[in-house]
Amino acid sequence: MAISQPFPTATPAPRVARRRRMLRPSRVVLYAVVLFFAAIFGFPLLWTLMASLKTVQETFAYPPVFFPAVPQFGNYIRVLSIERIPVLLWTWNAAYITALTTLGTVITASLVGYSFARFSYRGRNALFLITLATLTLPAQVTLIPQFVLFHRLGWINTHLPLWVPAWFGGGAFGIFLMRQFFLTIPRDLDEAALIDGASYPRIFWSVLLPLLKPPIVTLAIITALASWSDYQSPIIYLNSPDKFTISVGLHFFVQSPEVGGEPLQHLLMAACILTMIPAVVIFFAGQRYFVQGVVMSGLKG
Amino acid sequence: MFWPSLGRTFVFTLMFVPSAIIGSLALALLLNQKLKGTVLFRTLFYIPHLIPAVALTVLWMAILQPRMGPVNATLRALGVADPPGWLATQDTALLSVTIINVWAAVGGNTMLIFLAGLQGIPNEYYEAASIDGASAWAKFRKITLPMLSPTIFFNLVLAIIAALKVFTTAWVATQGGPSYATWFFVLHIYNEAFQNFRMGYGSALAWILAVILIAFTLAQVYASRRWVYYDGD
Numbered sequence: 001m002a003i004s005q006p007f008p009t010a011t012p013a014p015r016v017a018r019r020r021r022m023l024r025p026s027r028v029v030l031y032a033v034v035l036f037f038a039a040i041f042g043f044p045l046l047w048t049l050m051a052s053l054k055t056v057q058e059t060f061a062y063p064p065v066f067f068p069a070v071p072q073f074g075n076y077i078r079v080l081s082i083e084r085i086p087v088l089l090w091t092w093n094a095a096y097i098t099a100l101t102t103l104g105t106v107i108t109a110s111l112v113g114y115s116f117a118r119f120s121y122r123g124r125n126a127l128f129l130i131t132l133a134t135l136t137l138p139a140q141v142t143l144i145p146q147f148v149l150f151h152r153l154g155w156i157n158t159h160l161p162l163w164v165p166a167w168f169g170g171g172a173f174g175i176f177l178m179r180q181f182f183l184t185i186p187r188d189l190d191e192a193a194l195i196d197g198a199s200y201p202r203i204f205w206s207v208l209l210p211l212l213k214p215p216i217v218t219l220a221i222i223t224a225l226a227s228w229s230d231y232q233s234p235i236i237y238l239n240s241p242d243k244f245t246i247s248v249g250l251h252f253f254v255q256s257p258e259v260g261g262e263p264l265q266h267l268l269m270a271a272c273i274l275t276m277i278p279a280v281v282i283f284f285a286g287q288r289y290f291v292q293g294v295v296m297s298g299l300k301g
Numbered sequence: 302m303f304w305p306s307l308g309r310t311f312v313f314t315l316m317f318v319p320s321a322i323i324g325s326l327a328l329a330l331l332l333n334q335k336l337k338g339t340v341l342f343r344t345l346f347y348i349p350h351l352i353p354a355v356a357l358t359v360l361w362m363a364i365l366q367p368r369m370g371p372v373n374a375t376l377r378a379l380g381v382a383d384p385p386g387w388l389a390t391q392d393t394a395l396l397s398v399t400i401i402n403v404w405a406a407v408g409g410n411t412m413l414i415f416l417a418g419l420q421g422i423p424n425e426y427y428e429a430a431s432i433d434g435a436s437a438w439a440k441f442r443k444i445t446l447p448m449l450s451p452t453i454f455f456n457l458v459l460a461i462i463a464a465l466k467v468f469t470t471a472w473v474a475t476q477g478g479p480s481y482a483t484w485f486f487v488l489h490i491y492n493e494a495f496q497n498f499r500m501g502y503g504s505a506l507a508w509i510l511a512v513i514l515i516a517f518t519l520a521q522v523y524a525s526r527r528w529v530y531y532d533g534d
Contacts, residue, residue, distance in 0.1 A: 024408060027336075030331065030334050030336060031336060033331060034331055034332075034336055034342055037328060037331070037342075037346065038342055038345055038346075040404075041345050041346055041349055041404075041408060042345055043361055043371075044349075044361065044364050044404070045349075045360075047371055048360045048361070048363065048364075051363060057436075059369075060369065062368075062369060063374050063378070064369050064370070064371055064374045064376075066371070080462065136506070136511075136512055136514075136515060136518070137511055138462075138466055138510055138514055140487060140490055140507040140510055141507040141508060141510070141511045142467070143494075143507070144494050144500050144503050144504045144507060145504070147495070148500060157492065183472075183496075209411050225351065228353060228471075229352075229353035229354055231353075231354055231467065231469045231473075232468060232491075236491075236495050246353075247353050247354070247355040247356075248355075250355045250356060250359055251355050251473050254359055254362070254473070265363075268359065269359075272356045272359045272360055275353055275355070275356040276351075276352050276353065276356050277353075279351045279352060279353055280348065280351055282335075283347075283351050291413060293428065
């Protein structure tokens with residue numbers, strides 16, 4: 001199947017044709033259906049946003065109110081300054097772990113992909129098969145031996161197990177993705193550069209990588225989203241609240257609904273929104289490439 | 302807890318996979334109708350998929366809160382005297398966790414892949430069918446479904462794998478409860494390995510999961526020969 005457009009979008013019909021089409025009853029039904037779904041997806045998000053701007057009284061009002069009388073934007077400042085629930089620290093922890101994980105994955109997966117795509121050496125195919133085979137194993141299988149390994153290294157309750165592995169190839173998916181894209185670039189390009197006296201690192205960095213922007217952005221977004229949202233690994237490795245990432249911290253927050261008798265439900269909603277924002281921003285920053293990558297994985301996979 | 306958690310995971314998979322696949326396909330068909338504002342709707346449908354799982358669960362815990370949540374408030378306003386307890390009661394917790402996961406999944410990558418698959422179907426097929434006087438339903442059954450079958454197959458495999466690995470939503474929302482109602486297989490692994498520190502037993506459980514996943518995938522690859530149609534290649 002060929003992808004004619006990088007991103008599936010509806011092509012706007014000429015104005016007159018569209019107006020005539022809208023008048024048909026079947027179109028009206030379609031609009032009603034799409035708006036119904038928009039409500040189903042939009043309402044919970046909007047409710048949470050509104051809940052994060054309520055006062056305590058409005059939070060516990062019965063029957064519940066949807067819109068706060070006066071939006072309490074101060075909730076977002078207050079949620080960052082609760083001593084027992086250091087949301088700001090958790091956000092920072094998750095942010096720097098996400099940055100290091102993404103950087104490590106993109107750099108090392110490209111290097112390994114380059115090696116698999118461009119060089120022939122003994123055992124290359126066997127190594128590639130082993131790499132692919134790890135894709136079929138669920139993370140749960142490797143989680144326990146990894147935990148034992150990091151325990152022996154004395155890395156429990158540090159952030160190291162969460163980002164250091166990304167610097168060792170970044171996982172089979174990234175390697176496979178990069179290899180496939182390296183293979184799409186004609187070898188003539190490498191050879192021409194080689195004749196001009198470029199070294200292999202130079203070819204990798206200055207000739208090939210600039211051509212691989214779409215898969216690199218795709219890989220960076222997938223990795224960043226997964227790392228930012230990750231819960232299963234940090235919950236295993238981190239014990240003390242000052243080490244938590246935002247996901248683990250948010251769960252910790254849920255379990256301590258008040259401080260000194262003051263309910264924090266509205267602040268929890270603010271923390272919830274704060275957790276979502278970076279994910280949405282990461283997505284929109286590279287949406288064009290990302291959607292293309294997802295679609296290609298589905299159609300060629 | 303081994304067999305019950307495994308059984309519960311299969312029940313979840315049976316509820317989740319058809320809802321997610323049919324829902325995603327329906328949304329993709331809807332977005333493929335060239336309605337005004339399609340890009341906006343597609344983005345809105347996709348956002349739940351972007352939300353980190355813990356934030357997603359916290360959000361839904363507020364929505365489904367039995368006393369003050371908007372769902373039950375609406376139900377009471379509509380005259381339901383005794384609305385369900387959702388995540389808080391044993392008989393509705395599993396359904397609630399399923400709803401949360403379906404809501405997060407239907408507008409996500411599955412839908413995008415369906416949408417791209419739909420746009421890969423040559424328009425001439427539909428035109429030819431229209432000339433022959435085929436109904437919309439016949440076109441869907443005889444053109445869309447067969448042409449889309451490789452995409453359906455791909456999404457189906459991924460959805461089943463994802464469903465069998467369900468963890469975070471259930472663990473954050475209910476800690477596997479109430480009364481083990483959402484105690485899924487991966488929760489069982491997590492509990493044995495990292496709460497009871499039975500690493501060996503946990504590893505064995507994880508390998509059983511791996512074997513189940515691989516068996517499911519191979520079975521689908523085998524079964525797919527009967528229903529997946531590859532055009533051209």
